[in-house]
Amino acid sequence: MAARGYGINTRDITLYPLGGVARLENIPEKAWPEIVIALAGPAVNVAIAVSLYALFVVGGLGFDQNLRSAGSLEEAFFSRVLVANIVLVVFNLIPAFPMDGGRVFRAVVSLFTDRITATEVAMVVGTIMAVLMAFVGIREKEYMLVLIAAVVFMMGRTELAMVRGLDEQRRWDRQQARRFTRVAQPVFYQHHVDPVDGWEWNPADRTWTQWRDGRPVRRVAAD
Structure with missing residues (x-):
């Protein structure tokens, strides 16, 4: 909800x-x-x-x-x-990312830095918490706590990799957009507009639109 x-x-x-x-x-x-x-x-x-x-x-x-x-x-x-x-x-x-407390901690850190750095910081803190949980679990013979520590350790690294991958995908999209997109800036010559040719990237639906003589002629979905 x-x-x-x-x-x-x-x-x-x-x-x-x-x-x-x-x-x-x-x-x-x-x-x-x-x-x-x-x-x-x-x-x-x-x-x-x-x-x-x-x-x-x-x-x-x-x-x-x-x-x-x-x-x-x-x-x-x-x-x-x-x-x-x-x-x-x-x-x-407990601030053991990606548990609830760890996510709150990551969100607070992200108020002062970028999301990847905040996730890295939260993952390090979560790893420390997982090690402490595993130590307490072994010492007190509470092996369920050791299992939880292992899950926290692995899931934290999995989510960090996912956040990095998403950021890399967005960076690649921006590079492709800068490479293939031609900004349509009309050039006036005696009240005549120069038509635009080229490809335009739409990040919302991940499609390329080909323009010819100032008109869209086809649309291609990105792989």
Whole structure:
């Protein structure tokens, strides 16, 4: 819903043992949309935690500190869900790119530099966080944390490569446009306009238009 507010549709949502991953049609490249979309997930966890806390206060349930059915089954269940959502909020806001906190960190850095540099900085910080998570996981024998660290490490590098590739593609498009596009600047000779010949690049739909004697004669789609 947060992405749709910026005109970005969600292709699908895949559930993995480590959590769900939403595939968006494109990644927001401006800082504030990325911050809003990244914080939408933790905001849901906050809403659930607040609702459960209200249930404890208004509903008269007692919080089960042992997270087991020492009191009642309902108290143990809702206590576990409350704690789980609080843990998810804290964990997802760790600046380990490309987790939610890492994306927020990348977006903040991009306010002061270009997107590739911001992604590189976020990836380095994310790598440090992944190493720390792996160290804690091995030390505490929490091997799921080691697996999460490995996923964060690999996905961070994958997204950095994707951002670099997109920037390189755009650079190539600009070079081709400068190479083949002839700017139509009319030259007047005694009230006569010199017709324009050549190719014009349209980056919106990635097509070349051939002009002859000032008129478009054909359009070719780029490969």
